[in-house]
Amino acid sequence: MSDSKNLDAKTHGVLYIGMDLGTSRTSVSASNGVRETVFSVVGYPKDVVSQKLLKKDVLYGKEALDKRLSLRMYKPLEKGVLKYTGEAKDPEAKTNLKAAQDLIGEAIRLARPRADELVYCVIGAPAEASVRNREAILEAAKAHVDAVMLCSEPFSVAYGMDMLEDVLVVDIGAGTTDLCRMHGTMPEEADQVMFDVAGDAVDAELARRIEQSCPGAQFTVQMVKEIKERWGFVGDAPEKCLVDLPVDGKPTQFDLTDQVRAACSVLIDPICKGITKLIATFDPEFQARLKNRVLLAGGGSMVRGLDTAIEKAMRERLGGGKVVRIEEPIYGGANGALKIAHDMPAEYWEQLK
Amino acid sequence: MGGLKDSLRDAIRQLAFRTSLDRLRKQGVKQVNVLGLDRIIALIDAAVHTSLKSRLVGADREVVADATKAEFLRLLRSNEDLQREKSEIEKLRERTQEELDALRRELAQQQSALRVRLERDDPGAAARWQGEDAAIARKVAAVVQELAAAGEAPVAAAALEARLAELVMDVVVGERRAGESVRKQLADRDVAMMQQRIEKLSQALAVTEHKLQQVSSQRSLDAGISSIYREVQGLAADDTRAEAKKGIMAAILAENLRLQKRGTD
Numbered sequence: 001m002s003d004s005k006n007l008d009a010k011t012h013g014v015l016y017i018g019m020d021l022g023t024s025r026t027s028v029s030a031s032n033g034v035r036e037t038v039f040s041v042v043g044y045p046k047d048v049v050s051q052k053l054l055k056k057d058v059l060y061g062k063e064a065l066d067k068r069l070s071l072r073m074y075k076p077l078e079k080g081v082l083k084y085t086g087e088a089k090d091p092e093a094k095t096n097l098k099a100a101q102d103l104i105g106e107a108i109r110l111a112r113p114r115a116d117e118l119v120y121c122v123i124g125a126p127a128e129a130s131v132r133n134r135e136a137i138l139e140a141a142k143a144h145v146d147a148v149m150l151c152s153e154p155f156s157v158a159y160g161m162d163m164l165e166d167v168l169v170v171d172i173g174a175g176t177t178d179l180c181r182m183h184g185t186m187p188e189e190a191d192q193v194m195f196d197v198a199g200d201a202v203d204a205e206l207a208r209r210i211e212q213s214c215p216g217a218q219f220t221v222q223m224v225k226e227i228k229e230r231w232g233f234v235g236d237a238p239e240k241c242l243v244d245l246p247v248d249g250k251p252t253q254f255d256l257t258d259q260v261r262a263a264c265s266v267l268i269d270p271i272c273k274g275i276t277k278l279i280a281t282f283d284p285e286f287q288a289r290l291k292n293r294v295l296l297a298g299g300g301s302m303v304r305g306l307d308t309a310i311e312k313a314m315r316e317r318l319g320g321g322k323v324v325r326i327e328e329p330i331y332g333g334a335n336g337a338l339k340i341a342h343d344m345p346a347e348y349w350e351q352l353k
Numbered sequence: 354m355g356g357l358k359d360s361l362r363d364a365i366r367q368l369a370f371r372t373s374l375d376r377l378r379k380q381g382v383k384q385v386n387v388l389g390l391d392r393i394i395a396l397i398d399a400a401v402h403t404s405l406k407s408r409l410v411g412a413d414r415e416v417v418a419d420a421t422k423a424e425f426l427r428l429l430r431s432n433e434d435l436q437r438e439k440s441e442i443e444k445l446r447e448r449t450q451e452e453l454d455a456l457r458r459e460l461a462q463q464q465s466a467l468r469v470r471l472e473r474d475d476p477g478a479a480a481r482w483q484g485e486d487a488a489i490a491r492k493v494a495a496v497v498q499e500l501a502a503a504g505e506a507p508v509a510a511a512a513l514e515a516r517l518a519e520l521v522m523d524v525v526v527g528e529r530r531a532g533e534s535v536r537k538q539l540a541d542r543d544v545a546m547m548q549q550r551i552e553k554l555s556q557a558l559a560v561t562e563h564k565l566q567q568v569s570s571q572r573s574l575d576a577g578i579s580s581i582y583r584e585v586q587g588l589a590a591d592d593t594r595a596e597a598k599k600g601i602m603a604a605i606l607a608e609n610l611r612l613q614k615r616g617t618d
Contacts, residue, residue: 015580032578055566114577116434120585134612149609164597184597186604340605343598346585348606352613 018338024174043071074099079175154180160336172300174199206263235305
């Protein structure tokens with residue numbers, strides 16, 4: 001895409017892509033109306049036989065998960081950032097970086113760009129990703145687009161909703177939860193909080209509880225993730241979580257209501273602590289307004305009852321507060337990044353080409 | 354206007370799909386409504402003009418109508434470009450497929466020739482020698498019988514025959530070994546060359562198969578979906594927070610330029 005011949009031919013339009021590069025899922029929203037999401041996993045055939053059988057050099061997302069027994073699997077992101085970016089000489093680190101590049105390429109392909117259009121992309125990265133990590137993401141993306149920018153993930157959520165003043169965004173991903181307060185300008189370091197209690201921590205807690213309470217039940221991390229996504233809730237149970245798990249090869253039904261509730265509840269306390277910290281250090285005159293404008297975003301925000309549970313905890317700690325879940329938790333970051341890409345002036349893009 | 358009508362006609366033809374009456378019947382369709390191309394074009398034309406007439410006046414209307422037609426033709430042309438690119442990829446795939454078939458045929462021929470050669474070389478020699486041995490023995494026996502008929506003692510004649518046969522066979526075996534060694538060397542060279550050729554063909558086959566796989570996957574890529582934007586947009590002038598957003602954009606750019614600079618240092 002970057003050769004001169006193609007650049008010369010790119011006269012038919014400008015495609016903006018907003019990307020949320022996440023530990024669990026990577027989502028894209030584009031200015032041609034395409035919105036897609038893919039699990040952030042990449043698989044390479046283990047040997048020539050599997051390569052011939054699969055007829056592909058690389059598989060992504062659900063397809064890779066389905067064929068994982070024939071593949072060397074890579075999950076290039078961990079806790080919201082690229083793995084191993086510090087030790088690039090290590091062969092495993094190199095392959096991981098290649099997996100990240102391939103994943104970003106696949107996400108761009110999912111946006112279905114035309115060969116003759118300029119592609120400008122904004123990628124939402126975790127608020128506290130290291131400089132080395134940001135460089136690695138930029139490097140990975142450059143191979144597939146004409147110009148690329150990074151921006152803080154929770155910031156892009158707020159920008160997408162046009163809520164730039166006195167808003168506190170809580171973006172619950174798989175690897176990290178990012179909190180960011182907005183006050184009309186670019187957020188600084190003091191405006192952001194990040195911790196690693198997020199979707200993966202819920203999965204680990206749920207797996208531990210199932211192991212303890214369901215003797216003989218066999219399950220994988222992927223199965224636990226699916227249970228959480230299907231049933232995840234906190235507070236009063238909307239329904240019983242009746243799940244079939246194999247015991248000695250025989251599907252056996254378990255009631256996991258209490259386990260799911262307890263596992264999902266691990267999110268509440270750290271989020272409330274983060275909210276409290278950001279509100280307590282904000283201009284006192286605007287604290288009341290800020291705590292009444294808390295936005296929940298990211299895949300983790302789909303846990304049912306989480307907004308109410310956080311409001312309840314805020315009442316106890318801060319004397320009140322209002323939490324709103326954004327309409328499209330999976331695409332919130334990508335939509336915001338798309339809006340930033342759209343609003344970025346032409347001369348800025350030119351400087352990054 | 355004629356150009357636009359032709360382009361519209363072509364576009365409708367390209368976008369339409371063909372089906373048969375049998376297939377429609379299978380789907381339970383008994384009657385179809387037919388709308389001619391000219392009628393569709395006239396309807397689009399009328400709709401555009403009516404819409405423009407209700408919203409614009411005089412010169413504006415003409416300018417917008419011309420710009421719309423120009424944009425429509427541009428989109429058609431860009432689609433044609435993509436179609437051309439697609440057909441080039443298709444041609445490349447066909448060429449690669451032909452190359453692959455030729456390589457497979459040649460490989461099969463070479464393997465078959467090698468098999469024939471190996472089969473011919475091995476058991477043939479022993480059978481041929483047995484025949485030659487018998488002929489030599491018959492000739493030696495005939496000479497000895499002629500000598501016996503001339504008055505030699507039968508016992509001496511038998512011993513002579515055996516001795517003579519032994520001497521002749523020594524010479525013949527020596528000659529045969531020398532000849533066989535030369536023939537074997539030649540055969541070995543031929544076989545080695547054939548094996549090398551087969552190995553090269555197998556490698557070429559693997560490379561071509563990989564190429565075909567790549568071209569096929571390339572072919573499966575669709576032409577993409579056009580962005581709704583023709584040009585870079587930027588902040589809307591009437592955005593209520595334009596100033597604040599400008600500052601934010603500048604900050605994002607500065608941060609990214611810093612990152613890029615670090616990357617290139």
